[in-house]
Amino acid sequence: MNTRFPFVDWFRNSSPYINAHRGRTFVILIEGEAMANGRGEQLIQDLALLHTLGVRLVVIYGIRPQVDAALDAAGIVAERHAGRWVVDHAIMRCVERVAAEQRLWLEARLSLGLPNTPLHGVELTAVSGNLVMAKPLGVRGGIDFDHSGEVRRVRAAAIESLLDRGTLVVLPPLGFSSTGEVFDLDAAEVAQQAAVALKADKLILLGEADGLRDDSGALQRQLTPGDARPLGEAAAAGSELARHLAAACEAARHGVARTHLISWHDHDALLGELFTRDGVGTMITQHRYEQLRPAGLGDIAGLLELLRPLEERGMLVARSRERLEHEIDDYLVIERDGMIIGCAALHAFNDAAMAELACVAVHDDYRGGARGALLLAELERRARRDGIAALFALTTHTAHWFFEHGFGLADIESLPPLRREAYNYARKSKILVKSLN
Structure with missing residues (x-):
């Protein structure tokens, strides 16, 4: 403001x-x-x-x-x-x-x-x-x-x-x-x-x-x-x-x-x-005063502050404090001198050997420094370690960024059954998939 x-x-x-x-x-x-x-x-x-x-x-x-x-x-x-x-x-x-x-x-x-x-x-x-x-x-x-x-x-x-x-x-x-x-x-x-x-x-x-x-x-x-x-x-x-x-x-x-x-x-x-x-x-x-690390409960306030502008612009689905607390182990954050300036989450669907790359966000003041790619690379490493064969993402605004990082367009049938049932048709999000094999 x-x-x-x-x-x-x-x-x-x-x-x-x-x-x-x-x-x-x-x-x-x-x-x-x-x-x-x-x-x-x-x-x-x-x-x-x-x-x-x-x-x-x-x-x-x-x-x-x-x-x-x-x-x-x-x-x-x-x-x-x-x-x-x-x-x-x-x-x-x-x-x-x-x-x-x-x-x-x-x-x-x-x-x-x-x-x-x-x-x-x-x-x-x-x-x-x-x-x-x-x-x-x-x-x-x-x-x-x-x-x-x-x-x-x-x-x-x-x-x-x-x-x-x-x-x-x-x-x-x-x-x-x-x-x-x-x-x-x-x-x-x-x-x-x-x-x-x-x-x-x-x-x-x-x-x-x-x-x-x-x-x-x-x-x-x-x-x-x-x-x-x-x-x-x-x-x-x-x-x-x-x-x-x-x-x-x-x-x-x-x-x-x-x-x-x-x-x-x-x-x-x-x-x-x-x-x-x-x-x-x-x-x-x-x-390093800028570090990539797993998120903890102490990061919730910083995550809410980082995500709020993107949610208000319709780029991300709104996430409540309770939801973030429940899913916090799925998140990575980039912390810069005490401030959360980037995050991303990996939600695994083990029955389908797939994981959703979600909530990829970088603060407006720190874009252009390949921080999104850094988050993606670390989550890909984590996914391969856990036996995940493919990543998928849903986006309304940033499809081209995902294309540049190896994702391709897919249809709803490509999603794991549980995620397919929760798909929000009103948002009309593009579905993107990347094989990790």
Whole structure:
């Protein structure tokens, strides 16, 4: 149902996510390029909004372009190996100064109460500190990386204590050693290690690209770590793509459920990824958020909602809740992030070695993705396993789809006796049959 105000529909559709995200821990990396290109103010507003909705936030910020600019201004040429700076004392002084300046800028903006925005008056308490312990990279390939380091551990208990008090935690790409030294760290590694240590619900990486694309240029909405790892290994060492994919895959391997790759260029990316069903970027997850599975009684409400529009258009025969409950074991569903977007049923007539393919439905917003064919293939597999020799279907609107998938026209005598007796002559449904032999 449309409203006069489009945001009302969006708000209704986002409400399940608002509820689901409350009390969750999100680790968010904002690469330095975002701040260098003036995106900081908008991102701070979005962070404030997430905070008001009850999300526990840990924010890591990158400083690579700012340090590059500082080194150029000082006439210092940084040596790089395998995508990392070789950080000597002079470079480390630049890194420390830039990191401190960026942290102070962030904390100052978060302390303003966000004037001239819809979130005016919201108070955010942001805290940083010696929350990441580090160790030196040491000598690698004959190169002494000096003050370049890697994460040794994240002080998870201290961060959890801050989050429990409603504090937004800010982590610079710096780490501290037990001997009192400071090391330059990769911001993506800090984000990944923080997400793992905190058992975060999400790791969100804001970079240049709006996600990963296939060879045709189409955005890939979801990948497993196995899918993503070769892309990272093929990327240039030290590139943002290599760093982000390494962080995403490692986070997934250690139990972080979802990592999101989105672009800071898109002003709506952070909220669009978190509060819409399909998101706007690429998600790396061990578990598919769209899955084909047997239906259960808990799916009845979702099935009724999916089928109602098709029943109102006369494409499907109306099914009551009681009927669905009685036949639920016959159904397969496609679930996408908690929403039933497709279904089909297989009603067996064992005395005739036939089964009816019934109630094939895909949500209007998700057609064109071969989901109907996926449902059909799985039900055919199930039918063959159960010794069914042929499928039949009755349809008033979608005969051509069935033709494309191997069904042919048949007459009423082709139906099993029980189904023949229940045939509704008023609907004039076409009868289609497919042999499974």
